[in-house]
Amino acid sequence: MYIEPQARHAAFADHPGEALAESTLAMLRQGFLDWVSVVLAAPSKGSAEQVLVILRKQVAEPQAGLLLGAGLFTFVTDRAQAQLVVEVVHQPPLATSAGQVETVIGRYRRSGLIELVLARSGASSDEFALRTALMHAVGHVLGFAHTDAAQCNLMSSERHLCHVPFPAECREEAVDTRCVAVAVAPLRALDRAMRTGRTLAEFPGELER
Numbered sequence: 001m002y003i004e005p006q007a008r009h010a011a012f013a014d015h016p017g018e019a020l021a022e023s024t025l026a027m028l029r030q031g032f033l034d035w036v037s038v039v040l041a042a043p044s045k046g047s048a049e050q051v052l053v054i055l056r057k058q059v060a061e062p063q064a065g066l067l068l069g070a071g072l073f074t075f076v077t078d079r080a081q082a083q084l085v086v087e088v089v090h091q092p093p094l095a096t097s098a099g100q101v102e103t104v105i106g107r108y109r110r111s112g113l114i115e116l117v118l119a120r121s122g123a124s125s126d127e128f129a130l131r132t133a134l135m136h137a138v139g140h141v142l143g144f145a146h147t148d149a150a151q152c153n154l155m156s157s158e159r160h161l162c163h164v165p166f167p168a169e170c171r172e173e174a175v176d177t178r179c180v181a182v183a184v185a186p187l188r189a190l191d192r193a194m195r196t197g198r199t200l201a202e203f204p205g206e207l208e209r
């Protein structure tokens with residue numbers, strides 16, 4: 001994985017990129033670690049349609065090392081060596097209205113590029129929205145398609161992150177947790193694939209529509 005530290009501006013191809021804040025970069029790295037947590041949370045048995053995974057605001061350093069050791073993702077410092085590149089793209093909002101929050105759209109390009117498109121309307125970005133938009137796009141990389149079954153699922157085309165009817169600890173704005181729901185069946189398939197030592201390049205991928 002390589003996270004491009006310079007954001008692009010959609011309207012001006014030759015516009016010099018703005019450096020992403022360190023907190024934003026940390027949040028994006030977190031989005032990858034979250035996937036390891038999600039896979040580890042997959043129940044091996046049972047018929048539940050989806051599983052709820054609590055995301056901590058920040059994974060502790062030793063735990064992050066443990067998650068990276070699981071081998072699903074490796075971060076590289078050279079973009080040319082990466083199988084997957086993440087870029088943040090700033091896009092002017094289609095319509096501005098007071099109180100409208102910044103929207104984040106995660107798109108996966110089959111070329112190995114994830115674009116996180118930020119449409120700004122003045123409000124500050126929800127860091128969890130950025131993180132879960134990236135998680136959604138990484139889900140496509142791992143072969144997850146959109147799910148229509150659940151109203152609220154990480155791989156829903158519209159609602160990546162939900163507050164209800166999740167447990168109280170996922171609904172508290174003040175605490176450092178949020179939750180995502182993930183369909184169990186594809187999660188088990190991914191878990192099996194990881195156990196057989198497949199690398200990211202061997203995953204099928206699912207192009208964003």
Ligand SMILES: [Zn+2]
Pocket residue numbers: 136140146156157208209
């Ligand atoms: Zn999608």
